[in-house]
Amino acid sequence: MINGNLKATYAADERVLNNSYKQAFVYGTMLALAFFAAFANEYMILIACKMGILLIAVVGVNILTGYTGLVSLGHGAFVALGAYTVTMLDNGLTGIIPNQFMFFVVVPIAIAVTALIGVLVGLPSLRVKGLYLAVATLAANFIVIFLIEQDAFAPWTGGVVGIDTPDANLLGWVLDTNREMFILISVVAFTSLLAAQNLIRTRVGRAFIAIRDRDYSAEILGISLLRYKLTSFALSAAYCGLAGAMFAFFYSRILPEQFELDLSLELVAALIVGGMGRTMGPVFGVMVIVMMPEVIKVFAAYFTGGDAASARYISPLQEIAFGLLLVFFLLKEPLGINHITDRILRAANRWPFARG
Amino acid sequence: MLKIEDLHLSFGGIKALQGISFEAKPGEITGVIGPNGAGKTSLFNAISGFYKPDRGKVYFEGRDITDLSPDKRAELGLARTFQNIALFRGMTVLDNIKLGGHTRLKTNVWQALRYFGKAQKEELELRRDIEERVIDFLEIDHIRKYPITMLPYGLQKRVELGRALAMQPKVLMLDEPVAGMNREETADMARFILDVQEQFGTTILLVEHDMHMVMDICSHIVVLNFGQQIASGTPAEVSGNEDVIEAYLGAAA
Numbered sequence: 001m002i003n004g005n006l007k008a009t010y011a012a013d014e015r016v017l018n019n020s021y022k023q024a025f026v027y028g029t030m031l032a033l034a035f036f037a038a039f040a041n042e043y044m045i046l047i048a049c050k051m052g053i054l055l056i057a058v059v060g061v062n063i064l065t066g067y068t069g070l071v072s073l074g075h076g077a078f079v080a081l082g083a084y085t086v087t088m089l090d091n092g093l094t095g096i097i098p099n100q101f102m103f104f105v106v107v108p109i110a111i112a113v114t115a116l117i118g119v120l121v122g123l124p125s126l127r128v129k130g131l132y133l134a135v136a137t138l139a140a141n142f143i144v145i146f147l148i149e150q151d152a153f154a155p156w157t158g159g160v161v162g163i164d165t166p167d168a169n170l171l172g173w174v175l176d177t178n179r180e181m182f183i184l185i186s187v188v189a190f191t192s193l194l195a196a197q198n199l200i201r202t203r204v205g206r207a208f209i210a211i212r213d214r215d216y217s218a219e220i221l222g223i224s225l226l227r228y229k230l231t232s233f234a235l236s237a238a239y240c241g242l243a244g245a246m247f248a249f250f251y252s253r254i255l256p257e258q259f260e261l262d263l264s265l266e267l268v269a270a271l272i273v274g275g276m277g278r279t280m281g282p283v284f285g286v287m288v289i290v291m292m293p294e295v296i297k298v299f300a301a302y303f304t305g306g307d308a309a310s311a312r313y314i315s316p317l318q319e320i321a322f323g324l325l326l327v328f329f330l331l332k333e334p335l336g337i338n339h340i341t342d343r344i345l346r347a348a349n350r351w352p353f354a355r356g
Numbered sequence: 357m358l359k360i361e362d363l364h365l366s367f368g369g370i371k372a373l374q375g376i377s378f379e380a381k382p383g384e385i386t387g388v389i390g391p392n393g394a395g396k397t398s399l400f401n402a403i404s405g406f407y408k409p410d411r412g413k414v415y416f417e418g419r420d421i422t423d424l425s426p427d428k429r430a431e432l433g434l435a436r437t438f439q440n441i442a443l444f445r446g447m448t449v450l451d452n453i454k455l456g457g458h459t460r461l462k463t464n465v466w467q468a469l470r471y472f473g474k475a476q477k478e479e480l481e482l483r484r485d486i487e488e489r490v491i492d493f494l495e496i497d498h499i500r501k502y503p504i505t506m507l508p509y510g511l512q513k514r515v516e517l518g519r520a521l522a523m524q525p526k527v528l529m530l531d532e533p534v535a536g537m538n539r540e541e542t543a544d545m546a547r548f549i550l551d552v553q554e555q556f557g558t559t560i561l562l563v564e565h566d567m568h569m570v571m572d573i574c575s576h577i578v579v580l581n582f583g584q585q586i587a588s589g590t591p592a593e594v595s596g597n598e599d600v601i602e603a604y605l606g607a608a609a
Contacts, residue, residue, distance in 0.1 A: 010483045011476075198471035202479055203461040205468065206447075210455050213444035220404060220442075221523065222430030222459035231465060277446065 016197050021345060033186050037179065045178045051290045052185035053246045054270065056192045058282035060239025061267045066277035067200060068232040069212030070125050073264050074137035077121070077144035078114045078237040080259030082244020083165070084148060085110035087254065088156050090166040100172040110245045111238045118237020125229045141264050148256045162255035165248040181250050188246060192239060197279045199235070208232050212277070240267075269322070273329050275336025284337035292325065293318045357382040357559045358403070358434075358527045363412035365395075365402050365583075372398040373409070374583045380527065380576075385553055385560040387574035389567070389594075391603055394580040396563040397439060400531050403561075404436050405429050416527070431459045435525035437516045439532045439563075443504045449515050450500045453490055456522025457482045490518045493555075494548060510541040517548065521556075528552065529561045534569060542566060546573055571595065579603070 007013040017023045036048065057079055064070050089106040097105050117140075124136040148157045157163060168175040168184060175181050199205040207228045210218035215225060248254055266289060274285020296318050304310040333339060358380040365373040372395045380386040388396050401407045403414055405426035414422045421429055435456075443452050461482060467475040491497050494514050499507060507515065513533060520528055533549065534542040546569050552558050564570050570577065571591045579587040579594055581603040587594050594600055 010480050010487070014476075014479060014483060195469040198475070199465075199468050202468040202471065202475050203458060203463045204465050206451060206455050207458060209447055209451070210444050210458075213446050214442050216406065216426075217438070217442035217444065218455075219426040220430055220436055221455050221519070222427045223455075224425075224427045235465065 114241025122233025275338025
């Protein structure tokens, strides 16, 4: 039933959690995460960290693709840039900057670098739209991976064999276990989500949505397409850079092949499944995309009885399931899981009256 | 206020506008009429900056704006609506109207991400301004949270007017504000346009096919036919003009 919806001030009406359902959901989730950090087993923590890292990146892709309407298939490159910038800076600055401050120096620099490269990659968006832009951004992914793999840069990047990454050190607190990293990642992911939500309820985010919905109409309202399209690229790249930084701190070693086209596609797929242009879309999408291989593993183990020879079918099976999932959502639920939850919430709101 | 001087525009061999000159006087409603294909919307697009004229100038408050981009013209105080509604369909009525305030707000990306502080203050001021000056004025408070797609055509037109008003424009250009409306809706819209002129002192430039409305509310009318300006003057002068009668009804047998 509708309750908690009476607003007496504009401030109350403009709040993010403007009804009791949302408040219950968010505070409940925070509580659940706290319990999770304390009691979940190592494997669950690992899966949750994967989700968190991917979530930060997908929130970034959502800003660009979901809100501004510009499709990018190259955002894996920004995750790579974030991860490698953090790692290389950490190696280069050891001894110059005290270890306990390193995190607060390298992460902002990594974000700034990816944002800058994001602007460069975004330049074609001023001329081309839709599929053509997607293909143009695709190039970014290949170029970045190509450069990382070059032997000439191998002393810094590690080349094709990858490079060992540092542990995060927050003012002396070394996060060398997954459980500690989970705390950091969930705080960063939550903040990212909140920041994205803040963005779209203010001037800048509204301009993004205006460009997505009708670009000439946006221009007539005084929105410079050049400026806002590039801002959107910079922001989404920055989010992916932040995700990359978390990636580097979480894993003990990074390889260039982890950031190839697969990752870029995974980011877009998670967004499509979750729901484009909605705050919670990335959250639902990431959960499904990360959980799906795990579910398939469990099923495969059940049906084959843990037969070692059948394990080789799991990987292609995962890819088939991935494709089927995307096709299903594009055909049946193009607005993603968020649209399903919207319908459920609306029905709950009207209960006991007709659903409508 | 808004002065058009000898405007020429062509698309390939088609001469869409040939030497249009007129002035929209401050605080007055100026109407642009003409049969289909006369060049009215082309004229609007040239004034708002989507088309670059081959020749001629557009002056806004005495300043030459012929070479400015649409968004720069909007910043100066030039607002418009479109013939086919150009609202943002993925947003609510409130968000659409808030976008009208875009140029007046100063929040940057960094402030927007944090929200609390300057961005919040500015957003709440905008909300108050919009609620009191636009939503209340246009009597659309019952639909402020509705998505645009749920609204009937007449209300969408009104929301588009609201979005333009939120810009606090000096010159408001309305491209067929009552096209496709019934008589009651037309009367409502005409009243809103007159109210805008009276309350805000906005200079209004209007393209419209509804002759009754144009004759009733405009103080000055410009008539176009095949890209040429065939008459201009008060409603009485224009409606008695033989060229105008010929353009609309054909020559007397």
